[in-house]
Amino acid sequence: MRFELPPEKLCRTFDPRDFRCETTDQVQPLNRIIGQDRAVRSLHLGLEIQSRGFNIYVSGPPGTGKMTAIQGFLEELARGKTPPNDWCYLHNFQDPYRPKVLALPAGMGRALQRDAKVMIARVRADIPQAFESKEYVDRRTEAGDWLSKERESIFEELGSKARQAGFALQVTPMGILTIPLVRERPLTEEEFRGLKEEERREIARQREAFQEEIREAMKRVLNSEKVLQERIQAMDREVALYVTGHLVDDLIEKYGDFPQVVQYLREVQEDVIGNLDQFRPQAQAQQAPAPPVAVGQDLFFRRYEVNVVVDNGHRQGLPVVTEWNPTYSNLFGRVEKESQMGALYTDVTLIRGGSIHEANGGYLVIPIEELLRNSFSYVALKRALGKREVTIEDLGESLGYMAMKSLKPDPIPLDLKVVLVGPPMIYQLLYNADSNFSELFKIKADFDTRMEVNEENVRDYVAFICTLCTRERLKHLDARAVARVLAHSARLAEDQGKLTTRFSEIADIIREASYWATQGGVRYVNGSHVQKAIEEKVYRSNLIQERIQDMFKRGIFLIGTEGARVGQVNGLAVISLGDYAFGKPSRITAALGLGRAGVLDIEREARMGGPIHTKGVLILGGYLTEKYSQDKPLTLSARLVFEQSYEGVEGDSASGAELFALLSALSGVPIRQGIAVTGSVNQKGETQAIGGVNEKIEGFFDVCRAKGLTGDQGVMIPASNVQNLMLREDVVEASRQGKFHIWAIDTVDEGIEVLTGLSAGERGADGHYPEGTINYLVDKRLRETAQLMRRFGADGPTPRAREDET
Incomplete structure (x- = not known):
C-alpha cells in the first residue's frame, strides 16, 4: 500500500x-x-572572566547529569592551580567584640595555630616556674625586707616625735592611736577623765596638731609600698619578658613577612604581661575576660588561640565545594555559643565558617531549588556577591531581630565563582522577577x-x-x-x-x-x-497500562480493530505517569445534522478540553472553509467527541483524526477501524509532527495483538514523525511479517486515501473534484446542505450559533 x-x-x-x-x-x-558543547563554551567564558557578576547559572532539565558533569568539569579545571589563602580569626585585644581576620598562604593557618598553642602552653608552664625560682623569690624577699625596714624607720621616727609631743603610739586595725603620756607613762581612761577640763582640751589640741605628723608618715609608708609594687611589677615584667621574649621572637622571625601576624604576636605578649595573675600558680583571674560574662581560667586562655576557619593546606588546587543543603548557617557560617555558669558565652574560637568561606578562591556549586527553599540564604548570597565580602553573623542579627550583644567578626573578602544549577523555568522566573539576578549571574550554560x-x-x-x-x-x-x-x-x-x-x-x-x-x-x-x-x-x-489493556480486551473500553465505520476513527493519546508513559487508543466520532453551528467540540462544551485541543478543533473549520467554501457558504452543524473520555483532553495531536472522522461523516465513506491515526493538521491540510509517537503506536499495537492481529491493522502518522520512530522490537517484527503496518502521510488527502481506500481527488480547472472521490462526496454533501438550509428559509443563524456568538 x-x-x-x-x-x-x-x-x-x-x-x-x-x-x-x-x-x-x-x-x-x-x-x-x-x-554539551554550548554549555562548555559558556562555562569557560564565565569562569575565565573575573569581572563582577560573571557567575553562572547551569540550566537544564533533571536527569541530564549536569550536576555531576559540572563538578567533574570544575575539579578538572581547578586541579594543579595554586590553592587560595587560609583564613583565620584572631582575638582583638583592643575591641574583643570585633575579632580580626587574617589571610595566610595555604597551610600556614594551621601552622600558626599550632605555633600559638605551643607558645601559650610554654608560657603557662614557664611563667609559674620563673615566679617560683630561687632568684625571683630572693629578689621578692629582698624587696619585701626593704619595705619592712622603710616602714620600721618611718614608725620609729614617728614614735620619737610622738614622745616629744607627749604621746605614745598604738597601732590598731582601725589606725594609729595617740595616747597621752604623764611622766612618760600612758594615761588610763579613768585618769584622763579625772583631769581638769583645761588639761583635757590642751591634750586634744596637741593630739590634733600631731595628726598631721601621722598623716605625713602614712603617706611615706604608702609611697614606699607603691615603690615596692612598682619594683615588683618591674621584676614581674622582666621575668615575663624573659620567658616570652625568645618564644615570641622565634615566631616573629618565622612569620616576619606577615606584619599582621607580627603585630598580633606583640599584642599577645603585652596581654600576657598585663594578665600575669592568670599565669601564677593557683592564681585566680583578677579580672574577667571581656565578652560576655565571667568564665573560668581555662576559657581565659582561649583568647590566645588562632581560629582557622578555612584551611587550604591539604588542597592540590582550587576548592570546588557543592552545598547540597544551603541553609544560612551552612553557607555563611555562624558564631556558636556555650553555656557557662547559666549564661551564654562566646569567643573567637567559636566562630565557624560556611561553605562560601571554604569555596573562597575557587568554585561554589549550589542547587537552585534548595537555595530558594532557604530564602534568607538566597538574599544573603546576592548581598555577599554584590559587596564581594562575607560577614559571619547570626541570621536574626542580620535581619535586625536580635538585640543581644555578640561578636562581629571582620568581613572576609570574596573571590569565587558561584554556579547555580537548576531547571530553565527557575532561571526565567528569576531573570524576569529579580533585577539583581541578571546582574550577578550574567552567564547561562544551557544543558x-x-x-x-x-x-x-x-x-x-x-x-x-x-x-x-x-x-x-x-x-x-x-x-x-x-x-x-x-x-x-x-x-x-x-x-x-x-x-x-x-x-x-x-x-x-x-x-x-x-x-x-x-x-x-x-x-x-x-x-x-x-x-x-x-x-x-x-x-x-506499567500496572495501570495493563489494567487499561485488559479493559480493552474485555470490551469495557470500546475500540474497533476490524471492519469499517462511517464517522468513526481511532485516535491515540499518551498517558504519562511521571516515570512511565504509554499510549492509549480512543474512539473519536463525528455526528452531522442541518444547521449553521459549525464544528462543535463536545470536550470544550463539557469543560474537559484544554485550550490547545480547542485550537486544533477550530483549525478544522478553517480547513473546511478554504477547501470547500469557495463557491458556497459553509453550512454545517457537526459534533466531535472522544468517546469514553473521563480524564480530560489536551493537545492538538488528535486534530487529524477528528478531521478524518468529520470527512468520513460528510462523504458517507467508512473508515477502516484497524487503523489508528495520530498527528495534527493545519488549515492548509498539511500534517504536523506530534510527540509520543512511539508510545502511541505501541499502545494501539498492544490492543490489536490482544484482540488478534489480522494483517490489516496499523497506525498512520505524519511523515515528519518518521525520524522519531524507535519502536519496540516486537512491533518491528510484526511489521516485517506483514501483521502490522505504519503509514506516513504529508497531507490530509493522503491520509483519507489510506483510511478509506478511495482517492481524495484534486480540484479541476472547472473548480470541481473528480466524481467518486472523497473530496467530491464531501463537497456534494456540503452543497446539498446549503441548498436545504436555503429551502427551509434559514436566513439567520441557528439558535445554537446564536448561543456560541454570545
Whole structure:
C-alpha cells in the first residue's frame, strides 16, 4: 500500500562493529562533559572572566547529569592551580567584640595555630616556674625586707616625735592611736577623765596638731609600698619578658613577612604581661575576660588561640565545594555559643565558617531549588556577591531581630565563582522577577537533553559507559550490549538521529543490566541483559497500562480493530505517569445534522478540553472553509467527541483524526477501524509532527495483538514523525511479517486515501473534484446542505450559533 513504511524505517539500530572494541573495558575512560558543547563554551567564558557578576547559572532539565558533569568539569579545571589563602580569626585585644581576620598562604593557618598553642602552653608552664625560682623569690624577699625596714624607720621616727609631743603610739586595725603620756607613762581612761577640763582640751589640741605628723608618715609608708609594687611589677615584667621574649621572637622571625601576624604576636605578649595573675600558680583571674560574662581560667586562655576557619593546606588546587543543603548557617557560617555558669558565652574560637568561606578562591556549586527553599540564604548570597565580602553573623542579627550583644567578626573578602544549577523555568522566573539576578549571574550554560548521532559522540558515549562501569565497579558491556544501550538512548531522545543526554536514566539501565549479568554468572553484560533491564523497568511501572489493556480486551473500553465505520476513527493519546508513559487508543466520532453551528467540540462544551485541543478543533473549520467554501457558504452543524473520555483532553495531536472522522461523516465513506491515526493538521491540510509517537503506536499495537492481529491493522502518522520512530522490537517484527503496518502521510488527502481506500481527488480547472472521490462526496454533501438550509428559509443563524456568538 502507498505511504507504508518499510520495517527498517521503524527503528534505528547500531552496528557493534562500529565501536572498535569488543567490550567497554578496552576503552579509555572519559573525564569530560560530552554532548554539551554550548554549555562548555559558556562555562569557560564565565569562569575565565573575573569581572563582577560573571557567575553562572547551569540550566537544564533533571536527569541530564549536569550536576555531576559540572563538578567533574570544575575539579578538572581547578586541579594543579595554586590553592587560595587560609583564613583565620584572631582575638582583638583592643575591641574583643570585633575579632580580626587574617589571610595566610595555604597551610600556614594551621601552622600558626599550632605555633600559638605551643607558645601559650610554654608560657603557662614557664611563667609559674620563673615566679617560683630561687632568684625571683630572693629578689621578692629582698624587696619585701626593704619595705619592712622603710616602714620600721618611718614608725620609729614617728614614735620619737610622738614622745616629744607627749604621746605614745598604738597601732590598731582601725589606725594609729595617740595616747597621752604623764611622766612618760600612758594615761588610763579613768585618769584622763579625772583631769581638769583645761588639761583635757590642751591634750586634744596637741593630739590634733600631731595628726598631721601621722598623716605625713602614712603617706611615706604608702609611697614606699607603691615603690615596692612598682619594683615588683618591674621584676614581674622582666621575668615575663624573659620567658616570652625568645618564644615570641622565634615566631616573629618565622612569620616576619606577615606584619599582621607580627603585630598580633606583640599584642599577645603585652596581654600576657598585663594578665600575669592568670599565669601564677593557683592564681585566680583578677579580672574577667571581656565578652560576655565571667568564665573560668581555662576559657581565659582561649583568647590566645588562632581560629582557622578555612584551611587550604591539604588542597592540590582550587576548592570546588557543592552545598547540597544551603541553609544560612551552612553557607555563611555562624558564631556558636556555650553555656557557662547559666549564661551564654562566646569567643573567637567559636566562630565557624560556611561553605562560601571554604569555596573562597575557587568554585561554589549550589542547587537552585534548595537555595530558594532557604530564602534568607538566597538574599544573603546576592548581598555577599554584590559587596564581594562575607560577614559571619547570626541570621536574626542580620535581619535586625536580635538585640543581644555578640561578636562581629571582620568581613572576609570574596573571590569565587558561584554556579547555580537548576531547571530553565527557575532561571526565567528569576531573570524576569529579580533585577539583581541578571546582574550577578550574567552567564547561562544551557544543558541540552539530546546530542547528534555521529562518530565522535558515539565514541564518547561508549567511553561514558566505560567510566561508569569502572567507577562503580559494574560489569563491563560487550559490543552488542552497547548497541542496545545506544538504541535505548535514541528511544529516550525520540529521534533516530539523536542520543539522549539524560545520563542518569542510561546509568540506571546499565546498573540493572550489570545486576542481571551477575545473576547469570557471566563476565560481561550482553544485549539480553540490557533488554532484560529495560523490560523489568517497564514491568515495575506499567500496572495501570495493563489494567487499561485488559479493559480493552474485555470490551469495557470500546475500540474497533476490524471492519469499517462511517464517522468513526481511532485516535491515540499518551498517558504519562511521571516515570512511565504509554499510549492509549480512543474512539473519536463525528455526528452531522442541518444547521449553521459549525464544528462543535463536545470536550470544550463539557469543560474537559484544554485550550490547545480547542485550537486544533477550530483549525478544522478553517480547513473546511478554504477547501470547500469557495463557491458556497459553509453550512454545517457537526459534533466531535472522544468517546469514553473521563480524564480530560489536551493537545492538538488528535486534530487529524477528528478531521478524518468529520470527512468520513460528510462523504458517507467508512473508515477502516484497524487503523489508528495520530498527528495534527493545519488549515492548509498539511500534517504536523506530534510527540509520543512511539508510545502511541505501541499502545494501539498492544490492543490489536490482544484482540488478534489480522494483517490489516496499523497506525498512520505524519511523515515528519518518521525520524522519531524507535519502536519496540516486537512491533518491528510484526511489521516485517506483514501483521502490522505504519503509514506516513504529508497531507490530509493522503491520509483519507489510506483510511478509506478511495482517492481524495484534486480540484479541476472547472473548480470541481473528480466524481467518486472523497473530496467530491464531501463537497456534494456540503452543497446539498446549503441548498436545504436555503429551502427551509434559514436566513439567520441557528439558535445554537446564536448561543456560541454570545
